[in-house]
Amino acid sequence: MKASRVGAIVLRQFYLLRGSPVRLLPMVAWVAIDIVLWGFITRYLGELTGPRVNLTASLLGAVLFWEFLTRVMQGTTTAFFEDVWSRNFLNLFATPLKISEYLTGLVTTGVCTSLLGLVAMLLLATGVFGLDFVVYGIALVPFVAVLFVTGIALGIFGAAIVLRFGPASEWLIWPIPSLVSPFVGVFYPLAVLPPWMRAIGEALPPSYVFEGMRAIVAGRPAPWEMLGIAAALAGGYLVLAGLIFTRVYRYTIRTGLIARYSAETAS
Amino acid sequence: MPDAAAPISAEPVLAATGLCKSYGDLAAVDGVSLEVRPGEIVGLVGPNGAGKTTVISMILGVLKPSAGTIRIGGVDLAKARSRALALANFAAVYAPLPGNLSVEQNLRVFGMMYGVPQLSARIDELIEEFDLVRHRKVKAGVLSSGEQTRVALAKAMLNQPRLLLLDEPTASIDPATARDIRARIMEFAHARQAGVLWTSHNMYEVAEVCDRVLFLSRGKILLTGEPERLIAEHDAPNLEELFIRVAHEHPATGAGVGA
Numbered sequence: 074m075k076a077s078r079v080g081a082i083v084l085r086q087f088y089l090l091r092g093s094p095v096r097l098l099p100m101v102a103w104v105a106i107d108i109v110l111w112g113f114i115t116r117y118l119g120e121l122t123g124p125r126v127n128l129t130a131s132l133l134g135a136v137l138f139w140e141f142l143t144r145v146m147q148g149t150t151t152a153f154f155e156d157v158w159s160r161n162f163l164n165l166f167a168t169p170l171k172i173s174e175y176l177t178g179l180v181t182t183g184v185c186t187s188l189l190g191l192v193a194m195l196l197l198a199t200g201v202f203g204l205d206f207v208v209y210g211i212a213l214v215p216f217v218a219v220l221f222v223t224g225i226a227l228g229i230f231g232a233a234i235v236l237r238f239g240p241a242s243e244w245l246i247w248p249i250p251s252l253v254s255p256f257v258g259v260f261y262p263l264a265v266l267p268p269w270m271r272a273i274g275e276a277l278p279p280s281y282v283f284e285g286m287r288a289i290v291a292g293r294p295a296p297w298e299m300l301g302i303a304a305a306l307a308g309g310y311l312v313l314a315g316l317i318f319t320r321v322y323r324y325t326i327r328t329g330l331i332a333r334y335s336a337e338t339a340s
Numbered sequence: 341m342p343d344a345a346a347p348i349s350a351e352p353v354l355a356a357t358g359l360c361k362s363y364g365d366l367a368a369v370d371g372v373s374l375e376v377r378p379g380e381i382v383g384l385v386g387p388n389g390a391g392k393t394t395v396i397s398m399i400l401g402v403l404k405p406s407a408g409t410i411r412i413g414g415v416d417l418a419k420a421r422s423r424a425l426a427l428a429n430f431a432a433v434y435a436p437l438p439g440n441l442s443v444e445q446n447l448r449v450f451g452m453m454y455g456v457p458q459l460s461a462r463i464d465e466l467i468e469e470f471d472l473v474r475h476r477k478v479k480a481g482v483l484s485s486g487e488q489t490r491v492a493l494a495k496a497m498l499n500q501p502r503l504l505l506l507d508e509p510t511a512s513i514d515p516a517t518a519r520d521i522r523a524r525i526m527e528f529a530h531a532r533q534a535g536v537l538w539t540s541h542n543m544y545e546v547a548e549v550c551d552r553v554l555f556l557s558r559g560k561i562l563l564t565g566e567p568e569r570l571i572a573e574h575d576a577p578n579l580e581e582l583f584i585r586v587a588h589e590h591p592a593t594g595a596g597v598g599a
Contacts, residue, residue, distance in 0.1 A: 075455065077452045077453075077455055078452065078453050078455070080452055081449045081450070081452035081453045084448065084449055084452065085438075085441065085445075085449045088441055088442075088445045088449070089440060089441070092440070092441075093440075155440075159438035159439060159440055160435075160436075161437075161438050162402075163400075163402060163432070163434075163435040164435055164437060164438075164450070164495075165453075166401070166402050167400040167401060167402055167425065167430055167435075168425060168450065168453040168454060169421075169422040169423070169425045169426040169453065169454065169455070170422075170453050171421075171422055323404075326401075326402060326403060326404045327404045328363075329361075329363075329394075329397065329402075329403045331402045331403070332393075332397040332402045332403050
C-alpha cells in the first residue's frame with residue numbers, strides 16, 4: 074500500500090470540502106439539529122420522571138452514539154459518491170491505485186469528516202444539555218470503537234451496492250442507519266423486540282453497545298464479555314464489507330461496468 | 341519513469357496477445373494481438389462498435405479479457421496490475437477529469453496516484469506546455485472542450501508514460517487546436533521514446549500521425565501496416581476511402597464497451 078495514493082484520495086476530498094462550504098454544513102447542521110431536538114425531549118421527560126432516572130445519559134447519549142455511527146458511515150459513502158457524481162471511476166481505476174488504497178482513502182476521509190460532526194455533537198450535548206461522559210467510564214472506549222468500525226463497514230458495504238447497481242441505487246444507501254436502528258435497540262432493550270427482530274439485533278454489534286450503555290447507566294457493571302462479542306462482530310463485518318467491495322469491483326472489471334458506469338447500464 | 345537518455349529498449353512497450361472479450365455468445369473482441377514499440381504511434385481504427393474502446397479498456401485494466409495476455413513495458417497486467425499501469429496513462433474523450441476540481445488540483449491528485457517525483461515542478465511544466473497557465477486555478481468543468489482536452493492530455497503525460505493510450509483525443513475540438521495537440525503528442529512520443537496507441541475516426545489525422553495502422557472490425561484486426569503502404573496495396577485514393585471500403589465489407593456488430 075502506497076501512502077501517496079491513499080493521500081491522493083484524501084486530498085481530493087479535502088479540495089472538495091475546502092472549495093465548497095455547502096459540503097461542510099450538513100456534517101454539522103443535521104447532528105446539531107438532532108442533539109437539540111433530543112436534548113429538549115430528554116429535558117422534558119426528565120422533568121416528568123424526576124432525578125431517579127439519568128435520561129440524559131441513556132437517551133441523549135444513545136442519540137449521540139447512533140449519530141456518530143451514522144456520520145462515520147455517511148462520511149465513507151459520501152467520499153465514494155463524489156467519484157460517482159463526477160464520473161471518475163475510469164480515471165481512478167486506470168491508475169496504479171489498488172482497491173485497498175482506495176478504501177483506505179475513503180475511510181480516512183470518512184473518519185475526518187465524521188469527527189467534525191462529533192465535535193459539534195459533543196459541544197452541544199455536554200455544554201447545553203449536560204451530558205457527562207464520565208458516567209460511561211472506561212467502557213466509552215469500546216463503545217466508540219465498535220460503533221466506529223461498524224460505521225465504516227456499513228459505509229464500505231453501501232459503496233459496494235452503488236458500485237454494483239449503478240448511481241440510481243444511491244437512494245438505497247442513505248436510509249440504511251434508519252433501517253438498522255429498530256433492530257439494535259438504540260432507545261430500548263432488545264428484550265422488548267419480537268424473537269425474529271431480537272435475533273437480527275443480536276447479530277449486529279451496536280446492539281451490545283446500547284445494551285451495555287443502559288446497563289452502566291442503571292448502575293450495573295460494564296458487560297465486557299458482550300462488548301468483546303461486539304468487537305469481534307464489528308471486525309468480522311469490516312472484513313466482510315471489504316471482501317464484498319473487492320468482489321463487486323472484480324465483477325465490474327469482468328463485465329465492463331466500470332468502463333461504462335456513468336451510462337447506468339448495470340444489470 | 342523512463343529516462344530520455346536511456347537506450348531504446350527493443351522490447352515493445354505494449355504487447356497484447358490473443359485478446360478476446362465475450363459477452364455471452366457475442367464476441368466484442370476476438371483474438372486481437374498487437375504490439376507498440378518505443379517511439380511508435382499506432383493507430384487503432386474501425387467503425388463504431390468495432391471493438392476499439394473495448395481493446396483500450398482491457399489495456400487500461402478496467403475490463404478483464406476473456407482470454408489473452410497484456411504486457412506493458414514487459415510487466416504482465418493480470419499479474420502485476422499496479423506496476424503495469426504505473427507505466428501507462430491515457431486520455432479519452434469520454435473520461436473527462438472531475439469538473440469540480442481545478443486544473444492544478446486534478447494534476448496534483450492524479451500525479452500522487454501515479455507517484456510522480458517532484459510533482460509541483462512537473463505540474464508547472466505541464467501547465468506551461470499545454471498553455472493552461474491562466475486556467476490553473478479554474479475548475480476543469482467550466483473549461484471549453486478544447487481546454488478540457490488539453491487538461492486531460494496534461495494528466496496523461498504526468499508520469500511521462502512509456503505507453504500512452506489516446507481514445508479520440510481530438511474529437512470535438514477545432515482543427516487548429518487539434519493540429520497543435522497532434523504536434524505535442526508526436527513530439528512527446530519521439531522525445532521520450534514512448535509508445536502511443538491512438539484511436540480516431542479522422543483518417544487524415546491517422547495518416548499524418550501514425551507510423552502504423554490497425555484496422556479493426558467485428559472485434560478482429562483485418563488490416564495492419566504503414567498508412568502509405570496500405571493505401572498503395574489496396575489501390576485506395578487515401579486512408580479514408582480505404583476505411584470506408586473496409587467498413588462496408590465488414591459491418592460492425594455494435595457490441596462492446598461503447599466501442
